[in-house]
Amino acid sequence: xxxxxxxxxxxxxxxxxxxxxxxxxxxxxxxxxxxxxxxxxxxxxxxxxxxxxxxxxxxxxxxxxxxxxxxxxxxxxxxxxxxxxxxxxxxxxxxxxxxxxxxxxxxxxxxxxxxxxxxxxxxxxxxxxxxxxxxxxxxxxxxxxxxxxxxxxxxxxxxxxxxxxxxxxxxxxxxxxxxxxxxxxxxxxxxxxxxxxxxxxxxxxxxxxxxxxxxxxxxxxxxxxxxxxxxxxxxxxxxxxxxxxxxxxxxxxxxxxxxxxxxxxxxxxxxxxxxxxxxxxxxxxxxxxxxxxxxxxxxxxxxxxxxxxxxxxxxxxxxxxxxxxxxxxxxxxxxxxxxxxxxxxxxxxxxxxxxxxxxxxxxxxxxxxxxxxxxxxxxxxxxxxxxxxxxxxxxxxxxxxxxxxxxxxxxxxxxxxxxxxxxxxxxxxxxxxxxxxxxxxxxxxxxxxxxxxxxxxxxx
Numbered sequence: 001x002x003x004x005x006x007x008x009x010x011x012x013x014x015x016x017x018x019x020x021x022x023x024x025x026x027x028x029x030x031x032x033x034x035x036x037x038x039x040x041x042x043x044x045x046x047x048x049x050x051x052x053x054x055x056x057x058x059x060x061x062x063x064x065x066x067x068x069x070x071x072x073x074x075x076x077x078x079x080x081x082x083x084x085x086x087x088x089x090x091x092x093x094x095x096x097x098x099x100x101x102x103x104x105x106x107x108x109x110x111x112x113x114x115x116x117x118x119x120x121x122x123x124x125x126x127x128x129x130x131x132x133x134x135x136x137x138x139x140x141x142x143x144x145x146x147x148x149x150x151x152x153x154x155x156x157x158x159x160x161x162x163x164x165x166x167x168x169x170x171x172x173x174x175x176x177x178x179x180x181x182x183x184x185x186x187x188x189x190x191x192x193x194x195x196x197x198x199x200x201x202x203x204x205x206x207x208x209x210x211x212x213x214x215x216x217x218x219x220x221x222x223x224x225x226x227x228x229x230x231x232x233x234x235x236x237x238x239x240x241x242x243x244x245x246x247x248x249x250x251x252x253x254x255x256x257x258x259x260x261x262x263x264x265x266x267x268x269x270x271x272x273x274x275x276x277x278x279x280x281x282x283x284x285x286x287x288x289x290x291x292x293x294x295x296x297x298x299x300x301x302x303x304x305x306x307x308x309x310x311x312x313x314x315x316x317x318x319x320x321x322x323x324x325x326x327x328x329x330x331x332x333x334x335x336x337x338x339x340x341x342x343x344x345x346x347x348x349x350x351x352x353x354x355x356x357x358x359x360x361x362x363x364x365x366x367x368x369x370x371x372x373x374x375x376x377x378x379x380x381x382x383x384x385x386x387x388x389x390x391x392x393x394x395x396x397x398x399x400x401x402x403x404x405x406x407x408x409x410x411x412x413x414x415x416x417x418x419x420x421x422x423x424x425x426x427x428x429x430x431x432x433x434x435x436x437x438x439x440x441x442x443x444x445x446x447x448x449x450x451x452x453x454x455x456x457x458x459x460x
Contacts, residue, residue: 055342088216112203247261274433307396331367
């Protein structure tokens with residue numbers, strides 16, 4: 001009997017185990033399936049909390065609809081009737097002491113038409129003229145492995161990037177645009193420039209792909225935790241160990257010796273390492289792996305939810321949240337008006353907002369050592385300054401994701417490739433998986449889980 005061990009019960013690990021179990025049921029191989037999770041519950045960065053009439057997502061809060069169009073997973077899990085979609089509305093950037101609307105006809109802050117550029121209240125006339133360079137200049141040097149920040153500034157100008165694009169794009173990908181590659185963020189920009197001669201015209205020709213009306217993102221009536229619960233309930237042929245940490249993996253003549261925190265040892269023929277890189281790198285004592293793992297970088301995030309016994313209508317009409325542009329004005333990087341964007345999170349219609357504090361913000365150093373109550377007070381000050389709300393909260397939830405947000409730097413693909421090569425040659429059967437390496441969105445993680453499982457299946 002072969003033993004396949006998945007380390008990490010986040011959405012990637014669950015997806016991998018689900019795919020392995022389907023294969024086992026269809027083909028009847030003599031294999032033992034084991035999943036080990038350090039926490040008391042499965043889900044990783046997906047965790048739904050319900051309190052005082054609010055539905056709160058402490059980690060990921062939605063799934064990109066277009067990335068799930070080709071999968072049958074929701075039907076298999078019986079979740080199709082549980083799907084709820086986001087409400088659309090105006091997104092703002094908080095700058096110069098006020099909320100300024102991000103032009104509606106834009107994608108990640110990048111204008112999707114000349115009209116969108118012309119109507120922006122975030123950029124000066126000079127900045128708009130500089131952005132027109134995109135219409136008549138060719139790309140003769142940039143590749144998908146180059147900096148997304150350098151690429152956008154070259155064709156659209158520094159002001160448009162700094163004031164309108166960077167606040168949005170840096171918020172999505174948790175990093176400085178100069179350090180992020182085109183390939184790891186918006187790889188199609190190179191294609192647009194080549195095909196249409198212009199980034200703006202490329203987005204204009206493809207805007208329907210990004211503007212999918214009300215159905216751009218989705219969640220579930222009872223929160224994203226429904227996805228985790230459904231996957232767990234389906235795993236009836238897998239052994240699942242919670243509250244169990246893996247301390248080390250040793251290479252032997254036969255199966256790998258996987259040491260657990262409860263002093264047990266699992267002998268595994270295959271191991272899918274579906275945990276953050278900072279946890280994976282300490283499991284195998286190998287200087288060569290250690291050097292490559294050191295090249296991977298992460299950032300930190302503090303999420304603060306605040307719920308009020310006041311109606312959601314106190315927010316600006318049709319708005320769904322804001323991003324901060326000037327880091328001196330507020331301590332937060334962004335604020336989602338959750339009850340406005342997701343009706344299922346507040347059945348009573350009362351106000352629920354979520355503030356994001358990232359390690360990229362100058363104030364983060366002073367925040368990361370604070371107690372939960374202190375962080376809540378910082379959030380309340382940001383809410384008062386930006387939204388004018390001074391009500392006493394009826395609920396709050398603070399979550400610290402320390403060193404848990406992958407940064408896909410320019411060197412990232414090379415580092416991941418090197419790790420894969422070392423594992424393939426020196427540790428066959430050990431496979432890296434998860435957002436530390438292959439994509440941060442839930443659909444990316446689900447797909448990566450399936451791909452990781454199939455790598456094992458192919459060798460068997």
